[in-house]
Amino acid sequence: MRELGQFTDDELFSQAYDWRRRALHGENEARGMAHALETEIRRRVGNPKTSFAALDTRPLAARFRHPWWRFW
Template identity: 45%
Template structure:
């Protein structure tokens, strides 16, 4: 079987569609194969993620949490 890394984006997308179609028809392992192809497509098309996005918002800049039992006060 051809390695996923050797396929072009268009081929990967077409194969993912074909496997997804087979999965909807009830073919046993087709869902897993479709998922592998779709995961490879997402991995290729994802741009580099900035460090701030990976770490989330710093605690100092996040809004203060309001206590649920004090909802009637500011």
């Protein structure tokens, strides 16, 4: 992969989205790469209007371990 400074803003957003999606699907190394790309976005843009910080990075199994409703 190229250095983060060599990406255009559009490429950087696209790569960050792809790596975050891979991380949310449980790929081991994807979380670190997504974090590095999102850090570069914040460095360049400031506070982007995308909601990277609001993404839940836990694996799917951990998020849905308990149902949202209680069985009496």
